[in-house]
Amino acid sequence: MSSNATSFLIKRAKVEEDSLRDFIYPAKAGKIRPILKILLTNRCQGKCSYCANNRDTNCLRFSISPKNLSRYFMNLYSKKLVEGLFVSNALYRNADFSQEQILETLIILRKKMEYKGYLHAKILPGSDFALIRELFKYADRLSINLEFPTQKDLSLASEKELYYDLMRRLKYLSRINENEKLKSGITTQFVVGATSATDREYLTMSFYLYRNLKLRRVYYSGFVPIRGTPLESLVPVSPLRIKRLYQADFLIREYGFLPSRLAYDAKGNLLLDKDVKEAFALKNKSLYPVNVNRASWEELIKVPGIGKNKASQILKLRKEGKITSFDKLEKLKIPAKAKPWICY
Ligand code: SF4
Structure with missing residues (x-):
């Protein structure tokens, strides 16, 4: 299951260690780390209309066995090309x-090759x-691509029962x-x-996924039309x-903003011409101005330009005396x- 399937496209049908370098991408997790991101095969029976690998496209098909993937990966790892x-x-x-096959790859790496580093499985x-x-x-991270926020949307782009199936597993x-x-x-x-x-x-x-299912992160992948697919x-x-x-996701996840309080256009999309926190402030004017001498930390972080660190610094600063300008x-x-x- 690969949304953003373009990242898994391969230029050569024969997968060898060298061709795996095409799949190394810089993952941001604190610092940027090179991660090998790959499908064991793109021979798919699925029919997701947004995906280059759906069964009806004539893209180049490839496969790699769990054993070979593990071997090639460890070679790249020993050369410090991937983390x-x-x-x-x-x-x-x-x-x-x-x-x-995914499980087998992880077992080979952990048990036979005694690999202790980062493993993310789909x-x-x-x-x-x-x-x-x-x-x-065996995994450090597990993920399920929900792909769309509602059953209606996933049914349009994929197969009917998929949404409930994915939610059950999540x-x-x-x-x-x-x-x-x-x-x-x-x-x-x-x-x-x-x-x-x-x-x-x-x-x-x-918001539901963070609050109720305690997900670590939600990623948003911009749709890119792919030739030969129904959405081309x-x-x-x-x-x-x-x-x-x-x-907006950052504000919801880290700052406790509610999605319902954010500012949207008539269609329900975020305003492109304004920073999300600034648009929030314009929509919720009754919360401002925030008095920097009296406001709580939670109120301070609602101010455009003031993040968690700056809010803590303001609390410290006002112990030294009133902030007047x-x-x-x-x-x-x-x-x-x-x-x-x-x-003030
Ligand atoms: S067609 Fe669907 S199931 Fe198959 S690889 Fe693409 S997103 Fe995954």
Whole structure:
């Protein structure tokens, strides 16, 4: 199951160690780390209209065995070209076969090759819950791509029952993770722009996933039309829309903003011409100006230009005496855009 399947496209059908270098991408997790991100095969029986690997396209098909992938990966790892592996699979033969191949790769790496580094494995729709359970023993991170925020959208772009199937597995992961905490948690990914799903719908679902299922991260992948697929004539999503979604996601995840309080246009999408926090402030004017001498930390972080660190620095600064002008805040490198939203 690969949204953003373009990242898995291969230029050569024969997969050898050298061709794996095409799949190394810089993952951001604190610092940037090179991760090998690959499907064991792109021979898929799925029919997702946004994906280059769907069974009806005539893209170049490839496969690599769990044994070869493990061997090649370890060679790249020993040369310090990669720091981790993210392994996924298409729906080849059936879901259990494809999921077993992922599991086999992890077992070879952990048990035979004694690899101790980062492993991220994808959970496939329809795969056996016992296989998912087993993956907890070997993976640092498990993910399920929900792809869309509603059943209606996923049905339009994919196969009908997939949404409930994915949600069931995501809830199962979340339950097991309560006691057997994965080091790098559970994540999901959405495709944005392949259907009419709105930013409000994406963010409402993300809020649910963070709050109720305790996901570590939700990723937003901008839809790019792929020739030969049913959606080839759609326009690619604007990178600014993805940037705004990540800004809003950050505010929801780290700052406790509610998606319902964010500012959207008439269609339910975030405003492209404004930073998300600034748009929030304009929509919720009754919360401002925030008095920097009296406000709580939670109120301070709602001010455009004031993040968690700056809010803590303001709390410290006001112990030294009343803040009477912006000059003192400027010394903390608080940007001028905060000015209209504060008072003293
Ligand atoms: S299941 Fe769908 S998204 Fe995954 S590889 Fe197959 S066609 Fe692509």
